[in-house]
Amino acid sequence: MKLNVLPAGAGAQWFKLGIGTFFKQPLALGALFLLFLIIVSLAALIPQAGTIIALVLIPALTVGLMAAAREVESGKIPLPTILFIALRQGTAHTRAMIVLGLLYAAAIMAVIGISMLIDGGQFLSLASGSTDITTPEQLNTLALDPRSRIAMLVTLTLYLPVSVVFWHAPALVHWHGITPVKSLFFSCVAVLKNTRPFLLYGLSWMGLSLGASMALVMLAMSTGSGTVLAVGVLPVSLLLGALFFTSVWFTFRDSFATDTPSAQQPAT
Numbered sequence: 001m002k003l004n005v006l007p008a009g010a011g012a013q014w015f016k017l018g019i020g021t022f023f024k025q026p027l028a029l030g031a032l033f034l035l036f037l038i039i040v041s042l043a044a045l046i047p048q049a050g051t052i053i054a055l056v057l058i059p060a061l062t063v064g065l066m067a068a069a070r071e072v073e074s075g076k077i078p079l080p081t082i083l084f085i086a087l088r089q090g091t092a093h094t095r096a097m098i099v100l101g102l103l104y105a106a107a108i109m110a111v112i113g114i115s116m117l118i119d120g121g122q123f124l125s126l127a128s129g130s131t132d133i134t135t136p137e138q139l140n141t142l143a144l145d146p147r148s149r150i151a152m153l154v155t156l157t158l159y160l161p162v163s164v165v166f167w168h169a170p171a172l173v174h175w176h177g178i179t180p181v182k183s184l185f186f187s188c189v190a191v192l193k194n195t196r197p198f199l200l201y202g203l204s205w206m207g208l209s210l211g212a213s214m215a216l217v218m219l220a221m222s223t224g225s226g227t228v229l230a231v232g233v234l235p236v237s238l239l240l241g242a243l244f245f246t247s248v249w250f251t252f253r254d255s256f257a258t259d260t261p262s263a264q265q266p267a268t
């Protein structure tokens with residue numbers, strides 16, 4: 001396995017490849033992303049340990065979405081079972097993915113805990129959509145609450161390094177057989193070595209998300225109906241999420257050069 005140091009333009013290429021690949025098989029990839037969300041959401045409903053279980057599953061299921069994008073890239077149609085490919089490669093492999101999931105859950109829960117200590121969970125409740133906002137005054141109250149603003153800044157600041165160390169980790173464990181702890185190190189090095197393309201990649205997705213949000217707002221204003229905005233947010237968010245997760249495969253594919261590992265065989 002060799003780390004590739006890429007030019008800044010690679011970030012824009014990942015962005016374009018993600019969108020282009022998704023629209024080669026929009027129904028298959030869209031359905032897989034929706035299944036991913038359903039599984040995580042249902043797991044989170046389990047009493048006592050639901051949140052932990054949902055977080056533990058995310059790295060393995062992310063590998064499934066990446067494998068699906070790889071299938072489409074090679075001209076194949078991904079089957080629903082590919083979402084679970086990281087958990088169907090033998091006991092040792094499954095154990096490694098679960099260990100990585102536990103590390104991810106611990107990191108995210110630590111970020112959540114610190115945020116809740118700051119403002120009692122107001123920012124997280126607002127960000128997750130759990131807070132019932134019915135009037136502009138309620139939104140302004142939360143937005144102007146200095147504790148919530150501090151919680152937001154702290155949460156985003158802490159989540160950034162978590163994202164960096166876990167970005168490539170699931171794929172490294174799955175496709176290269178690297179141990180969970182070592183995968184975190186190699187992921188961090190790979191992202192930091194390619195800071196410029198990742199910055200452009202992130203800015204591209206931020207720009208698309210902002211553009212989509214503005215388009216919804218303008219459409220709502222032109223029709224004079226807030227229903228357009230309320231109805232449009234969910235499908236647009238789902239589409240953006242599916243596009244983004246499709247692109248993640250390309251960030252990994254281009255960051256590491258190696259012979260094709262046996263674990264890359266398509267799921268059946």
